[in-house]
Amino acid sequence: MSQESSSNVQDGVQQSKDCSRDDKTALYIPKYNWECITDVFVEACKDLELGELLHDSTFGLFEAMSAIEMMDEKMDAGMMCNQTKRPVLDLHTSVDTGLVKVTGLTYPELIGIMDSSLSCMVTWLEGHSLAQTVFTNLYLHDPHKVEDKPLRTFCLCMLKIVDLLRDRINKAGVYEEEDFQPLTYGFKMGGDVTDVKVISTMKEVEEDLNRALRHLKGQVQEGNAESTIEYQQCGAVCTRVKFFKGLLSMLVALSKDKCEGVPQAKKLISQILEFIEPIRSTISLGIVPEDREITKNDYPTIMGFDPLINQRLLPPTFPRYTVIHTREDAISYVKKLLHRIDTATAVLNASNIQEVFEVFREFSDTSPCVVSRSILQLMFLPPSRKVFGVHTLTDFLKDSVRAFVMPPVLSPKAHTSISVEVKQYVDSLMTRAVRPICTVLQVLGHNRARQRDKWAHLLDDLVTLQDEADKVDGYLHQVQMKADPSHQLGSSFGTWVLYYTIHVMLAYTLSGFELELYAPYEYHYVYWYLYELLYSWMYSTIQRAESFVIEHEAYIANTQGGSADDFQIGSEGDHSVEGARVRKKLKLKKREWISAETLQSIEERREEYTSTNMNFKQSVRADNRNNLVATEEDDAAHRSKNNDLHFINKRIAGKYSKPEMPLRDMNVRVGVM
Amino acid sequence: MLQVQMCGACTGKELLQSWLNKSMKIKMTDGRTLIGLFLCTDKDRNVILGSCEEYLKPPGEGGKKEEPRILGLAMVPGHHIVSIQVDALRDVKLL
Numbered sequence: 034m035s036q037e038s039s040s041n042v043q044d045g046v047q048q049s050k051d052c053s054r055d056d057k058t059a060l061y062i063p064k065y066n067w068e069c070i071t072d073v074f075v076e077a078c079k080d081l082e083l084g085e086l087l088h089d090s091t092f093g094l095f096e097a098m099s100a101i102e103m104m105d106e107k108m109d110a111g112m113m114c115n116q117t118k119r120p121v122l123d124l125h126t127s128v129d130t131g132l133v134k135v136t137g138l139t140y141p142e143l144i145g146i147m148d149s150s151l152s153c154m155v156t157w158l159e160g161h162s163l164a165q166t167v168f169t170n171l172y173l174h175d176p177h178k179v180e181d182k183p184l185r186t187f188c189l190c191m192l193k194i195v196d197l198l199r200d201r202i203n204k205a206g207v208y209e210e211e212d213f214q215p216l217t218y219g220f221k222m223g224g225d226v227t228d229v230k231v232i233s234t235m236k237e238v239e240e241d242l243n244r245a246l247r248h249l250k251g252q253v254q255e256g257n258a259e260s261t262i263e264y265q266q267c268g269a270v271c272t273r274v275k276f277f278k279g280l281l282s283m284l285v286a287l288s289k290d291k292c293e294g295v296p297q298a299k300k301l302i303s304q305i306l307e308f309i310e311p312i313r314s315t316i317s318l319g320i321v322p323e324d325r326e327i328t329k330n331d332y333p334t335i336m337g338f339d340p341l342i343n344q345r346l347l348p349p350t351f352p353r354y355t356v357i358h359t360r361e362d363a364i365s366y367v368k369k370l371l372h373r374i375d376t377a378t379a380v381l382n383a384s385n386i387q388e389v390f391e392v393f394r395e396f397s398d399t400s401p402c403v404v405s406r407s408i409l410q411l412m413f414l415p416p417s418r419k420v421f422g423v424h425t426l427t428d429f430l431k432d433s434v435r436a437f438v439m440p441p442v443l444s445p446k447a448h449t450s451i452s453v454e455v456k457q458y459v460d461s462l463m464t465r466a467v468r469p470i471c472t473v474l475q476v477l478g479h480n481r482a483r484q485r486d487k488w489a490h491l492l493d494d495l496v497t498l499q500d501e502a503d504k505v506d507g508y509l510h511q512v513q514m515k516a517d518p519s520h521q522l523g524s525s526f527g528t529w530v531l532y533y534t535i536h537v538m539l540a541y542t543l544s545g546f547e548l549e550l551y552a553p554y555e556y557h558y559v560y561w562y563l564y565e566l567l568y569s570w571m572y573s574t575i576q577r578a579e580s581f582v583i584e585h586e587a588y589i590a591n592t593q594g595g596s597a598d599d600f601q602i603g604s605e606g607d608h609s610v611e612g613a614r615v616r617k618k619l620k621l622k623k624r625e626w627i628s629a630e631t632l633q634s635i636e637e638r639r640e641e642y643t644s645t646n647m648n649f650k651q652s653v654r655a656d657n658r659n660n661l662v663a664t665e666e667d668d669a670a671h672r673s674k675n676n677d678l679h680f681i682n683k684r685i686a687g688k689y690s691k692p693e694m695p696l697r698d699m700n701v702r703v704g705v706m
Numbered sequence: 707m708l709q710v711q712m713c714g715a716c717t718g719k720e721l722l723q724s725w726l727n728k729s730m731k732i733k734m735t736d737g738r739t740l741i742g743l744f745l746c747t748d749k750d751r752n753v754i755l756g757s758c759e760e761y762l763k764p765p766g767e768g769g770k771k772e773e774p775r776i777l778g779l780a781m782v783p784g785h786h787i788v789s790i791q792v793d794a795l796r797d798v799k800l801l
Contacts, residue, residue, distance in 0.1 A: 065793045066793060067794075068791060068793075068794040069789060070790055070792050071787075071788075074790050078722070078747060078749055078751045079718065080717060080718030080719050081719065081722075084749070086746055086747070087722050087723065087747050088726065088746035089726050089745075096754075100779040100781040101778070101780050102780075102783070103734065103782045103783070103786065104735070104736070111760050111775055111777075112736065345773070
């Protein structure tokens with residue numbers, strides 16, 4: 034059997050089913066025995082009725098609907114009018130025919146290629162496919178064929194950068210179809226060379242260019258006019274080499290599992306930012322595409338780029354046109370991206386979930402790109418599933434509960450005095466809380482338009498968690514009553530979960546404004562709901578938490594003989610350096626997670642909604658006031674509000690619970706509400 | 707023509723049904739050739755092919771092997787069909 038030509042392993046396209054029966058074909062090409070039936074077919078079809086379809090039982094109308102219609106120019110990408118007239122050559126053919134240089138590249142050529150590659154990468158990051166952006170650069174298909182050292186190293190560097198970005202976005206899992214296309218089409222991403230090797234080779238190239246620069250500078254000083262231009266060009270290439278080397282190093286640093294590389298990444302970011310303006314000012318020194326006819330999916334490019342090289346890898350559906358960013362736009366995008374990543378690194382300063390939540394929320398408000406969102410998610414929870422790469426999730430959640438309500442059961446001194454059963458209950462609650470709380474943070478990582486639906490689903494889980502937290506509180510209350518009836522415990526865990534539940538409800542409601550889902554005549558329903566229910570619940574929850582902190586501090590000091598300052602992370606045995614560092618932070622931030630200003634601003638927001646809805650609420654408030662006179666009635670109303678909260682949650686989540694079923698045992702309702 | 711001779715008494719519909727799920731090669735008016743599994747047709751001879759591949763030159767001709775474009779599920783309007791050929795090799799339906 035003779036060899037068949039080595040098909041391109043990279044593209045993963047199946048071998049052609051060739052009908053020639055000679056022995057030059059490969060082993061497993063199916064043999065066809067074609068029989069012409071055109072006339073018979075035509076005759077046979079006349080037997081069918083108008084509108085009658087002939088098919089077997091497994092084929093239905095749904096399948097028929099999803100077929101591409103041939104000879105329809107919108108659907109048929111292979112039609113002659115959609116096809117390009119010019120030849121499309123791959124890298125090897127282009128090099129052989131001399132259309133593409135792989136050696137002896139001039140500085141302007143290098144500048145042009147690097148800037149165009151950056152534009153392609155930025156276009157990819159905005160949600161286009163790799164095939165129509167990054168890999169329109171032929172050099173990236175096989176960097177080892179490039180003999181020119183700077184270009185070859187740059188290509189490997191670019192492939193590594195793209196691979197790292199793709200890895201981060203995939204691992205974070207907060208992208209949607211409109212954010213990012215994960216498909217790599219089987220392209221190799223320089224996997225045969227290590228990151229470290231590429232970075233060190235870039236350093237070598239940088240040093241070579243520095244030597245050339247020094248030489249050229251000498252010539253310029255001697256008064257050689259031509260050298261001035263060459264000096265500028267060489268400088269531009271050198272700056273770009275430093276820029277891409279820094280970018281790769283930064284991404285490598287960020288990808289370290291325990292987030293230990295983040296300080297180094299920050300330093301690198303500030304270094305790279307200094308190269309942005311020099312790059313921008315030298316964009317004009319690069320080669321530009323010659324003018325050529327622009328058709329639907331074919332635009333003029335410089336040497337080494339071909340927009341149509343990967344057409345056959347794309348799905349056969351309607352043709353998609355990708356507009357590559359301009360070089361100036363690309364560098365501006367990268368500048369903003371670097372700033373966003375820099376902002377994201379602030380999350381490492383958080384010492385509990387409440388603070389992380391605040392950081393995530395503020396970040397999401399700026400509608401950041403998919404790259405920075407992914408990096409933020411992975412900084413908080415790397416693939417090792419440890420917070421910042423260091424703490425276990427349950428420990429971090431326990432710290433967050435401590436910071437929020439300081440329940441006596443979680444104080445370090447209590448460790449010896451509480452029973453195994455109580456400890457088990459609390460531990461299992463914390464374990465159960467991991468998934469919903471982490472989902473809250475993950476939803477904040479998605480693009481803003483997609484968050485609303487996810488909030489609705491999350492409420493389901495939070496309602497279940499709320500039930501469990503209330504049960505644990507009830508149990509603790511019982512234990513407390515037996516041990517020390519003089520002091521009653523508040524609903525610590527329930528309050529903590531409620532804080533997040535209300536935040537999710539608020540996010541859901543407010544997202545309706547952002548997505549313009551409410552008609553103007555509905556605004557006052559929404560404002561009433563926010564004022565009367567959500568914000569006032571939030572306010573009372575926070576106040577309750579604050580009072581718990583004060584109460585429990587005193588209680589712990591009296592009964593357990595320690596001070597609340599002993600409330601430290603990992604005092605159940607963690608003596609690591611990390612533990613000490615975070616312990617120190619917690620001491621400073623114990624009660625600062627919600628400042629007086631935040632409480633003030635919540636109050637202000639409430640007043641804002643009041644002023645927009647004065648008339649409507651007056652009568653409602655009058656009725657409400659009549660109901661909220663006595664303190665016992667206050668309690669009852671609050672209980673019923675929590676009941677409503679529960680029902681509203683379930684309704685939003687799309688389920689209806691049976692009203693007859695008691696959701697919680699009212700008798701065990703703990704005292705301080 | 708073997709098949710047709712054997713099923714001289716078959717109705718058109720039965721003939722069409724015998725070809726269902728067989729490989730079919732269709733030549734279109736613009737010169738392209740499609741090879742796929744025959745899944746569905748109607749009175750106007752619109753044909754739906756499954757796992758369809760598109761060849762620009764008729765496969766088997768010329769020295770170079772052409773790589774087909776994978777289309778998946780494709781529908782060819784009847785009036786764009788020039789010729790139809792079916793893969794008769796695995797035909798087991800005799801009289």
